[in-house]
Amino acid sequence: MHGCRRHSVAAWRAIPTGLRARDNGRQDMISNARFTAFTFAALAGASLLPLASAHAQAAPQDVAADSEQASDGSGIGDIIVTARRREERLQDVPVSVTALSAEQIRKYDMTSLEKISTQTPQLTIGRASNGSGAQLTLRGIGSSSTSIGIEQSVAVILDGVYYGQGRVINEGFLDLAGVEMLKGPQALFFGKNATAGVISLRSANPSNSPEFMARAGYEFKAKNLVGEVMGSGPLSDTLGIRIALRGSNMFGGYFKNGGIDKTYNTTNINTGVVTPHLAPALTGDNPGEREVLGRVTLQYKPTDRLTATLKANASFNDNDNNSWNYVPVACANGTYALNPAIKCGKQFTIYQNRFPEDLAGTNPFSRADGGLYNRYRSWAVTGTLDYALDDLTLTWINNFNRNVNQWACDCTFVSSDAAAAPSTEKSKYHAFSSELRAQTSYDGPVNVLAGIYYQKTRRDHTQTGSFGNVEDDTAPAAYRYLGYLKRSETDGETISGYGQATWKLVEGLEATAGVRYTHETKDSYLVQPYVNAALQFLFPQDKVIRAGQAFDNWSPEATLTWKPTSDITVYGAYKTAYKSGGFSNSGFVSTGTVPSDVAFNPEKARGFEAGIKTTLLDRQLRVNLGVYTYKYVDLQVDFFNSNTFAFITTNAGGVRTRGVELEFEFAPRALDGFNLHGTVNYNRARYTNYIAPCYGGQSVDAGCDTVFQGAGGQDLSGKPTAVAPAWTGSFGFSYETPVADNLNFGLSADSRYSGSYLASSFAHPLSRQDEYLTIDASVRLRTADDKYELALIGKNLTNRFIVGGVVDAPNTPAVVGQVADQMGFVSLPRTVQVQATVRF
Template identity: 70%
Template sequence: MAGVVISTFAFTPANAQDTATGVRPASQAAPAPQDHAIEGGLGDIVVTARRRAESLQDVPVAVTAITAEQLQKYDMTSLEKISTQTPQFTIGRSSNGSGAQLTLRGIGSSSTSIGIEQSVAVVVDGVYYGQGRVINEGFLDLDGVEVLKGPQSLFFGKNATAGVISLRTANPTSTPEFKAKMGYEFRSKELVGEFVGSGPITDTLGVRVALRASNMFGGYFKNGGIDKTYNTFDVATGVTTPHFAPAYDGDNPGSQELLGRVTLVYDPGNDFKFTVKANGSRSKVNNNSWNYVPYGCANGTYSTNPAIACKKDFTVYQNYFPEDLAGANPWSRDDGALYNKYSSWAVTGTAEYAFKDVDVTWVNNYNRNVNQWACDCTFVSSDIAAAPSTERSIYHAFSSELRAQTKLDGPVNLLAGAYYQKTRRFHQQTGSFGNIEDSTAPEQYRYLGYYKRSATDGETLSAYGQATWKILPVLEATAGVRYIHETKDSYLTQPYVNAALQGLFLENTPIPGNQTFNNWSPEATLSWKPTDDVTVYGAYKTAYKSGGFSNSGFVSATTVPSDVAFRPEKARGFEVGIKSKVLDNQLRLNFDVYSYKYVDLQVDFFNAQTFAFVTTNAGSARTKGAELEFEFAPYAVPGLNLHGSINYNKARYGAYIAPCYGGQSIEQGCNTTFQGAPGQDLSGAPTAVAPKWTGSLGVGYETEVGQGTVFGATLDSRYSSSYLASSFAHPLSGQAKYLTLDGTLRLKFNDERFEIALIGKNLTNQFIVGGSVDGPNTGANTGASQNAATGAAVISDEIGFVNLPRTVQIQASVRF
């Protein structure tokens, strides 16, 4: 449950408005860094990392800012696309569980449990979206993105232990503006259309409407599925019946998407402003596990289907539901097709009032999303064990936050706020299991191994405050703390279990989880500005991520509440940095070093042999490293911009007795116990998706090539050293080092009224795994010797959550 305490409002003083219309231009709402083509020199970058507008060079926080112009250049309309421009931020899209594994600086959250909130918090217009399913949201018409690295509890509440991805959507403009865009991506055969209309309705009311629709006639991944026959044994009659399941005959994901947002800003010019943002999103793909590639197998072929070779390419292996079973499972389609449907809507109201000495902000939000899918969960056209599975999950949240910030002329200023949130998650899932059926069961359960249901109701109350003391004109100290109280009431039960499986899974045996959490998260920072262009800072930070309940777990004969209820995750540590602009405002250099310790890091374990989930807390983990970012915009070559980063990060478990990965042998380290089952000591082992070295290097150039015509080109590279994608050090989960290239070519005509662009991403066509899971029903005899004469340990295969391959898009746009 996302009972999340968050201070998430990008505040602009209500009296900073356009004098002609009373409507604040979008650039004033949360100013984004500007491209400076044709001019040379650096512009100022304004961020809201401390919930107020500040220069990137002044704020004592490690922030990577992506401008609206950069977002448009690379058509970054999703979190996955945004991650391609941020070397230390990685996303692994998952089919079930939370739906994603978001990782920053080697700290992230397992995707297999829907109950685990992300350690990397996603915030949209000041509102927290902690569900991994947020990657299904389409983000159009953005005004900027900020990647805040490291613990961010004071301003962004709980569930921000690893960092924050803060997105700002654009506000109405002070003059009428209309934009239309059409694009076509060649690999997936995707057609995209976008429209934005913005401007004043009256002197005090502005509106902005943004729409985006897309239809994919192909896909990014080939489906190499093989026709299979799925046999079921009727436990009531003893009859075995074959069911033919044809291979999927198209490419994946074949997505369809419709997004929309309406923004109204009422600004009467008397120090008051009210903003309403209403948005909706609907998307559908033809396979919920469209990026699941079997890429790591000990013998080169997948153990449950030797006809499938394990290799690092963009091919998945999935089948339709058998025709005679189509529509039999709840939420399965009558034609047997696989799918994932996601829909969401949200409304946010923000009231701002600027008193003489205090700015007050009040934000209320309601958001709701529904996710539903049908899956061939063997992932490799296998005719054994788990096959047709379906799921439906509903999540909704209401939040309200009131905050006040003083703006006194004296050396001391204060911030104080209070936050309330109410959430509910309702989760249902069915699965065929063990090749069985029961003709005496209700029709909707006949071919199921299980049907499970779970819910969590959460409530959060929080208060926080910060004092800022200007000790000297060049020396500032801040200190603050956030208090959090929350409750979560949960249950997990299986209303139906096939009779043959009732020794493994328990029917109608609820597992309750009534939890209460309290936390104090303090923070202190000292910053020194010896000159206007240099800031040196040091910070001590703490953070807290909610404990919770693994709604997507199973109730087996050995399940106890501690298997599905997990403790909070906490972080504490130090960060020191220097930010500078040199060479007469031509070169920006930002450098920081950090060390953070995480206690009770939340990790979810999927037992591929028993098909069970256990959520664990690692005793400790530590991430430490150094980061350098630079940007060079020489006056001598107007329109030229060089930029990049070099990052070193070492993320390791400090103390963690963990479950063994599937089929791990004694010789491979499975030589202890974990909760009475085979275990391993991961102390000193790397966390998941934690490359030691990452970096980026890019160049952009724009120049006039004729009257009213501008040519522009960019080339951006991203490097990562090798890492393990598994949270449990599975040796077959390795991701090799890689270098990606993204590039654009653009022509702007008639004073930028018309534009045509060619956009290429991952031009090196790198195979990149953002997370992994042990293949279902693979691996055997975990904890045994690999040399045993009988019952030898057999290592499990690895399924990778693979990022997009090479894509090339042509795009045309017009402003009028």
């Protein structure tokens, strides 16, 4: 293995200039006109595929129940969830769950994790340009975005398969049957790395009869044209098919560019000659996204006992800038330290530049025209077998998924002559997993569930950067203007077994207890196979940092559930969770780097939660109340030293979260079609003990008065974690009523409130996000048979500026005695789209 790695490093030293023609982002960029034509041609073609099945016999039944079962047309219907890996009513399951039905997803066009988060007040998502690609935070617990090696504490599950990488934020989720957000530790049923919670998404399966849908939409802010088609139905009496395809082409963007032309000067280390390089301002609104998503599902049911489902899906996403939402949100002097012409503030404007014209196309993965970009490609195949005996159900899920993310970035994020960091990256990740579980359903008081899980992963990470204003005319052409090129790989393997016993003690009283055992290994290395000679005093060339890690964990849990009536559930639970340690593949090797700087320990959680779920007033009112307290040990936090561009992954000693959650839904029978709903949540997330790095420019008087790994440190004990508002809530309604013989009118509005919070993991005072209230709304006209629909959908109508995470801005503070400026990951501004749908 190590020999292969040395070969890989050596090969990277000899990158031919032809790489630029083969592997640059421009090669795969499709012009807007061609992309749009391709998208809608593909949509039209796909819509014809299932037509041959129109006269076939009845299709097999869908294995998974709909997220929301129809009631009698009024009152509250049952919501079916799979929070415990089996189908149960939401009101029966002893877990804190927020469930979104297919209808709710369609109402607000929730086709990405970011869009889903707008309907879940305690979940915040910050899209990042590099590192893991995202910061998902739930109840004040999340994972830093700056390290690609840190998997998310909020696990993402798609069709029963774990996707732990933050890059999953680039996935598009189309044709969903339901979404469940499980809050708090979820180790037993979902296994890997679900210390803060789980977002479980379920795609739709083939329908019993032929069903077709075509949809077109246009979003006005970003000038985004969207098309979607779906065809579903039986191919025979035992085989069903479902095909869904979505394409979009953005002619504008959400963020304006306010950059100005800048000059990047390089000094030839051999001759001392200084050469200016013009870096033109980035033009056009960002992100300018182009996307194609597709999924094909086959479901085979030869008998009532056996169901085999095969799902294959792919995502292709291109945009014009990987850091299109990076805004200098707050600066010590009100203007950016490296460019006083740029005012910092909460506005949807970025300040970035193209690669210098004469450097364009020279760096590996850079475009020949110097343009910025992000390119994401993913593929996945999931096969599921369900076999039902009289009292035993067997389920076997196998999955292979792969993604490749590549970008070119102006990674100083401002138009400054004082610094420039044209950087590029290519990261590849693939995983194979297999899970086999068995569950009994005896009439007796005791039943069991048992399973085994296996996963094999590989991450391959390459990054380059122009750094330090240096050049070397004796280096290969691809390296001449580079400050560094770094390589990192991690091979991971996980095997896990779990089991749960359920015992009905007496009528209405049930006890469950279970445990999951996990053994995981990770074999990693990090090296800079090229560093400009003038910078090797800081970043040594060929110094290899290796880590062979092995982790073992037992995560038990127990729950007591009492149902005095069918409409009341009372529960209490003790839960634990575990997220394995890892390796910060996107870190740097400096002269003082040791394995413990980039290899970090596991994250663990344990605690209690209790709740009551009620359905009242003859199923017109649903009220649920929950309380919780959890202790997190060794929370994984990544630190970016903005002065040295060094990354250090740390483990916070301890974090305590406590909270209360109330949710309600009211659907009066006296007003058919009306629904009122809302939540109120209180959460307190605080470090209990954490000697942490100081934020950039922090003074002794401000708390930088201790030592962290031989440098300045601060004691964050009692300080809030990142993105941890004390109060969050939501309130909304929906109403649909006939307005003509064959025409229904629908109106909905949903608000989301968040109290203020610090977006920094290190209590940086400039990172404060003010409290905000957002409003989403939709207006619809549809025919009574649901064949035709016209909708107007608005999101964040209050146009609130929301920061989901921050980093200390590169190369700041620029003046002694000032704190580092803050670069924020900003959510979308107000958007309004019109959407037309036909079903037949």
